Every structure is written in structure tokens, then in C-alpha cells.
Amino acid sequence: MVMNLYGYAAKSAKSALAPFKFTRREPRANDVVIEILYCGVCHSDLHQARNDWGGSIYPLVPGHEIIGRVITVGKEVKRFKIGDNVGVGCMVDSCQHCDACEQGLEQYCEETPTYTYNSTDPHDKMLTYGGYSEKIVVSDKFVVKIPKGLDLKAAAPLLCAGITTWSPLRHWKVSKGSKVAVIGLGGLGHMALKLAKAFGANVTLFTRSPGKEKDARRLGADQVVLSTDEKQMQSVKSKFELIIDTIPNVHDLKPYLPTLSIGGTLVLVGFLGDLKPVLNTVPLIMGRKSVAGSVIGGIAETQEMLDFCGKHGITSDIEVIKIQDINEAYERMLKSDVKYRFVIDMASLKKV
């Protein structure tokens, strides 16, 4: 039997999010049904609600930083039982047979992963709806365990902001003593600082806004560099093996490339679009430097990240909101007025 549920949806690119009744599939044998307790608010929720990237299908229920409790398991499910605290990130399925999936890199599935919302389920062709809702039904392979001891609401952003910064830090082998910089202090940036610091790296924050020094240091930065100050930029010339660029809007990479050391990589994790102004090859060629991209992370990698965060007591800095305040939260997010992630307490939905 399909499930009738409440959530919050954008009905069009121009409309505010509002209560929405919808159905989810009848659970399959390998499904886990999760009562959603908390859902983080990602910048891409806003992009998709407003169709900034094109391709949004309405009504659209955003939300892919989902923390909840298992309330039903299908008969083939072995890894979860009723009452478990679990998480769901940006994906709820993938082909499971391409090279990427076989390597545990479901985020790069050659047939495109099934995203948690605004995607079509390949089995029943139903549209997927995200975590701004009461419950979700997810194939067990795409459910992760939340380690004991982590604050559940503050763990929600780990499912996207956490794994998005964890994956490049791991892929580019950041470890003790690595020199890492993070561009931008938002949801992704503040997680990148915490994780890089936990790996033992020497961590620098690049920011355009003065006054972030104290917070950045608290979050793990050893140094804060104002990217608009040429002298400060010069002082970190050729320094960084890896730069995690979390800026979600178009921006010039030129000031940052000279701060990479020989063979260094600047990895874009926040901005989808044309790299303007145009990139010049000279700083790449004359220093064996790379400009790369990375998106979220695989499921096994997400579990590894959560386990690490459990062990090291790492969560996101959050501001808890009611679902009724989501539209105001979007406006504040556009002004970077959040430290550093909104998380919806889904109990508020019951008052709809």
C-alpha cells in the first residue's frame, strides 16, 4: 500500500514552499521506512526549488540531509532494525552494476544516481521526494547508520555538507601536516575546516569578509587569509597542496591558483556552471597544477565519514528551525546569514 504523507513543497520556481500532501511507494523487500526527525537545509535545495539549474519538476519536496529512525524494514533487510538511528543523503539508488557503482562511487553512477528528490525512481517511475517530510522509503543500500553519541540534529548536515568535503579531502590524501585551504565559510566550508583539522592538516580559510577570523579559528583554521588583500594572498604563495573551493556562485579562480604548491589541486565542490572569467592555462602548466571537481561521496565512504565523526565528536554548527520558517531560512541563506547550517526539526511538521 502506498503511503500518504505530509511534506513541504515548492509548487513552482516562483512560489514559496508550502504544505503538500503526497504519496510514497509501498515498501519493497529491501526497503527501510524512516520517520524523519531532522533535515538539513542545503544551498542546492534552494537552487532546485527555484529551478536555478533547470530540470526541476514540481511540486518539488527538497531535503537530502536526512536523519531519522527506522520504523519498518522489508523482509530482506539485514543491516537495520526498527528503532535504529539512520541517515539518508543525496542519493536513494543507483544502477549498482557500472564501474563507478562497483567501486563504491555511486555518486558517479554512469546511469546517473537516483537523487533523493527531483529524480525518477527507475523501478516504479515515481518522482522522488526529499526530506522536508514525515517519512521516507529508501533501499537499504542507501541508508547509513548514525554512530551513537552524535547529536542527531547536528549530524544531519554531515549527509551532504560533510561528505561533500570529506570525499575530496580523502581522495587527495590529506593527512597530518598537509597544507589545505578552504575557500568560503558556509555550510560546506565550516565542515571542510573541521574535517581537515581532524585529519591533522594545517588549515587556512580564504574569505572575502573580514571578521570571520575568530569563528574560523574555533572551527579549525590555523590561518585566515582575506582573498581581497593582495599582500595576504602573496604571503601564501605556492603553499597549498589542496584547496577546497566551496563557493556556490560563479567566481574567479585566478587569485587562488598561485597559492597552490607545485602539483597542487583546486577542487570545486560548490559551483555548477561556466568558469568565468575564463581560465588561463599558464598557472596550470607552469606549476603542474589542476582544477578539479568533486560531488558528495559514495555510500561506503559516507558511512566511513560518519564513523570518523562519531569517533572524533564532529558535527555541524546548526540553527534549528521549524518547517514553517523554511522560506525565511532560504532568504537568510542567500545572505549567508546562518552559522552554519539550518536544520529543520521535523516534529514541527506534525503541527500542519
Next chain:
Amino acid sequence: MVMNLYGYAAKSAKSALAPFKFTRREPRANDVVIEILYCGVCHSDLHQARNDWGGSIYPLVPGHEIIGRVITVGKEVKRFKIGDNVGVGCMVDSCQHCDACEQGLEQYCEETPTYTYNSTDPHDKMLTYGGYSEKIVVSDKFVVKIPKGLDLKAAAPLLCAGITTWSPLRHWKVSKGSKVAVIGLGGLGHMALKLAKAFGANVTLFTRSPGKEKDARRLGADQVVLSTDEKQMQSVKSKFELIIDTIPNVHDLKPYLPTLSIGGTLVLVGFLGDLKPVLNTVPLIMGRKSVAGSVIGGIAETQEMLDFCGKHGITSDIEVIKIQDINEAYERMLKSDVKYRFVIDMASLKKV
């Protein structure tokens, strides 16, 4: 005593190369004096003779694929003796104390290497003059040995075209079974095919010109893909771990990025300038792909490459010319009318 010598120089960006009398420094204690036997003709010789990159100082004697015989050694020189066959590539000095130099990456010297021509010697402030000349005086650290058995004239292009493609193949760990593509079949491209094949890679050539199939296969390509043919491009989707892009002019990277596998890298070795049309981040982010650059290689690495080529009998496919034919050779090079590198027989200079 300074040495009075003959060479061929461009007197301005607009003038043809012509005979030129000039002086080189009195050899220092660590210098090797080399009688130049052969000098390869690199596309960048032409770029610099014509001031395409700006910064050319005239008269300019090009040439950085130098093969010669040692005729004098300074008293501190231990590694070379009179009569040795030696090579000189793109650099004749570097600071020797920065991080890059200490790692043997003199090509990325933080104080900028002293290039073989159109550079200022840091010791005596004399302008450097390249290999289109009778003799050259070079610090022993920047002289490499040519292994026995290699055809000297066909070895000349290894000093630039060879090392420029060797270095990224090695850095990105190409080995048996690696899937590698090469864009462009010129001086660099044909060396990339030979070297990648010698490493045991599965090698594909991307070309815009039909009719290169036979030659490409002879040089080491397992497959030739017409980059203008969408169906052929589709057939190599997600295939390559590494693409060596040897195109010396501005070109669109967009058709090539989907042919990289997850985590793959496209490395630019030929084009210095603005990447137009503008690069879009989506193919990078949605496949953890990189766009990188690489320039020549370090001295130890150049020796390693030469030793490998000696062992495997690898040289360049060349057309030998007289120095008097250099201007015609430049015109032919602009039309890609050379298979695959012009090499000047410097004996012809004695007839000036």
C-alpha cells in the same frame, strides 16, 4: 675568454632568421662546452622568434633540443669528459635551493629557471642563446648523457617533445594496461604515442584530420578517434584515465571531458593562454575529473627518459634540414607539414 660564435637569429618579431655573430661566456669551473651537432625545431621556437607570447628579446637565437659533443670541461666537472655525446633541453640553470629544485623539479623553480634561450643568466646577466648555433656553454647540472646506440639526430627532439610528454605520463602513473589518449599528432603527440605504448598502455589518438590512422598505428596508437565525429567520440565515453592534450592553439576541451573516466585527468602540455570557450564545471564535478597542466620535466627525469629511450630504442621521427632552410621549415611547421619534427644538422652552419 668569451667565445665568438655563429648562429641563426631572429632580429625582430617580423624578420626571418638569419646568420648572427654573438658571444658566449668564458666557461666557468662547472661548465661544459658543447659542439652542437643537431638541434630540433620546436613549435615554441617559432612562437618566441615571433614574440607570440610577448617578452622576446632580440636578436633571439632559438633552439632547445640540443645534441652535441663535449669539447671542453671546467675543472670541477666530474660527470662529463671530452668526446661525450650529450644533450641540453629547455633549461640551462635554476636557483637550486627552492622546494621545486630540491625535488628535482627544476622546470617549476620558484625563481623561474634560466631557459636555454631568451633568458638572462643570473650570474653574469648575459642573455642566453639557444641551439641554432655552433657551440653552447652550460652548467654541468643541466647537461644530460645520450645513451649509446640512439641515433643522435633523432634523439634531439627527446630533449623537449620527449620529456614534455614523458613527465605527465610518469606523474599520472601510466603503466601496463592504462587507458591513455593523446590529442594531436605533431611533434609532442607522436612522442606521446611512442612513450605511452612503451609503458604498455592502451593508447588512443584523437585527431581532427582523417587519414592519420596508418601513421598513428605505426607510432603506437591502438585506436584512432576522429574528434569531429560524434559517434566515434561516444564510443570512447568514460574511457581514459589520462588525456595528454598537445594542441598548441586555443581549442575547446568540452568534447574530450566526457571521454575521461571517473577521476581522470586531461593535462595540457601545448597551449599557453585563455581556455576558450569557457570551461564548464559540471563535467569536472560530476566525474571527479581534472584539467591540469604540465611543462617539460626535471633534469633527473630527463636523464631517466633518455635512458629508457636508449633501452627501448625510442627516438623521434624526424626530417633533417640545413640551418639555411629554417625559415621554410617554420612555414611548413605552421601547416603541420612535418613528420614529425625538423632537426637541424648543425654541420650546415659551417658553410655560412
